[in-house]
Amino acid sequence: MKFCGVVVWYNPADDVLNNINSYITEIEKLYIIDNSKDNHNNLLADYKYQNKCEYISLHKNLGLAYALNVGCKKAIKDSFDYVLTMDQDSIFEPTAVSKLKVAAQKDKRYGIICPNVKSIYHDEKTNLDKVAYLKWKKEEFKEIPWTMTSGSLTSLKAYTDVGGFDDDLFIAHIDIDFCIRLKQDNWKILMVGPAVIKQLIKAETYSLGIFLELLSDDLADDCLVLIELAFFSDKLEDFASSSIEMLSLRSDSLIEELSALLLSTAS
Numbered sequence: 001m002k003f004c005g006v007v008v009w010y011n012p013a014d015d016v017l018n019n020i021n022s023y024i025t026e027i028e029k030l031y032i033i034d035n036s037k038d039n040h041n042n043l044l045a046d047y048k049y050q051n052k053c054e055y056i057s058l059h060k061n062l063g064l065a066y067a068l069n070v071g072c073k074k075a076i077k078d079s080f081d082y083v084l085t086m087d088q089d090s091i092f093e094p095t096a097v098s099k100l101k102v103a104a105q106k107d108k109r110y111g112i113i114c115p116n117v118k119s120i121y122h123d124e125k126t127n128l129d130k131v132a133y134l135k136w137k138k139e140e141f142k143e144i145p146w147t148m149t150s151g152s153l154t155s156l157k158a159y160t161d162v163g164g165f166d167d168d169l170f171i172a173h174i175d176i177d178f179c180i181r182l183k184q185d186n187w188k189i190l191m192v193g194p195a196v197i198k199q200l201i202k203a204e205t206y207s208l209g210i211f212l213e214l215l216s217d218d219l220a221d222d223c224l225v226l227i228e229l230a231f232f233s234d235k236l237e238d239f240a241s242s243s244i245e246m247l248s249l250r251s252d253s254l255i256e257e258l259s260a261l262l263l264s265t266a267s
Contacts (some may be wrong), residue, residue, distance in 0.1 A: 001105055003027045003153070005084035006071030008064055009034040012088050017047055019091040024049045026097035027084060031071035035061045063170035068149070072164060076156050083159070087150035089200045093118075099195040100153040103141070111158030111187030112179070114147040115197040122200070134196070142191045146179035151197040158187045 005027045007020065012034075024030060030049075034040055034057045041055045056070060068085055075083045082104055084097065096115055103113045118134045152175075162181040165174055179189060 001082060001101075002080045003082045003084065003101060004029045004031065004075045004078070004080040005086060006031045006033060006068055006075065007086040007088060008067040008071075009036060009040060009088050010061060011036050011038075012040055012043065014043070016088050017043065019086075019089065020049075022092040022094075023084060023086070023097045024052060026101065028052070029054065029075075029078065029080070031056065031074050033067040033071045034058060035063070035067050037061075063167065064149075065165040065169050065171070065174045066167045068174075069164050069167065072154075072156065072159055076160065081156060083154050083156055085149050085152050085154060087199075090150040091198045092151070093196040093198065096195040096197060097153075099192050103190060103192050104153055104155075107190070108155070109188055110190045111155050111162075111182040111185075112147060112189045113153045114144075114189060114191050115151045115195040116191060116193050117148065117151070118196050118198050120198050120200050129200075139191070140193045142193065144189050144191045145183070146176055147189055147191065148199070149175045149178070150199060155187075158182060158185070161185050161187070 003026065005023060007030060009016065009032060020030065030053050032044075032053055032055045034055065036057070037060055039057050039059075041057070044050050044053055044055060047053070054074070056074075058067060058070070071085075072083055082101075084100075092115070100113045100115060104110070116134065118131060120129050120131060122128075123130050162178065162185050166177050169177055182189065
């Protein structure tokens, strides 16, 4: 199997290569798609893995989905089997990508093999990066209904089957839309628990992380799904028809646990 990566840049900081270093040795080639107005090819001038990188400037912001599609089409043309889709601010913990690759080689039913997400926020008071929450704490492997785009090791066969990413979405809900279409085409998504990616979140999102930590793992996942679906109602009808078990969430138990939590917090 051949593995490559696609990372989308937008006005990248000088330390953007530090994040790339966390996965570049696990892939044969990295397509860097730059959505910035200015060219940033100079950042690669002295980069030790420059020979693995293909820099493509779009000269303007055409959206995350469009940029990902540019990279994925390049990967297909170059006969790769899997693509690691990355944000510029995501960073893997050691050995994470190798664990994703091992899972991909064992089972070809999965359209995406994804990491466990450790959400990081910057504490302005201490000027330190801190962990808001780790999504999955127990499972080594878990089939899940959707995952974020960054850190996903995606089968390019699955990508082709579902028609790639939807350019019209620009940036919001690209991940949910893609996962919905994977589900409709009978592809599955596997989360590899010990493979961890760190994703920067806004400080104001930290309270959501603390809230989810207080819930059980399954209910926290349901809550995250409901939050995302609330912002994605235009896709809900298609989603419901193709994934009825996904929408059969434990609504009664979720409401009970949320109510109990709110009451205990208020008292």
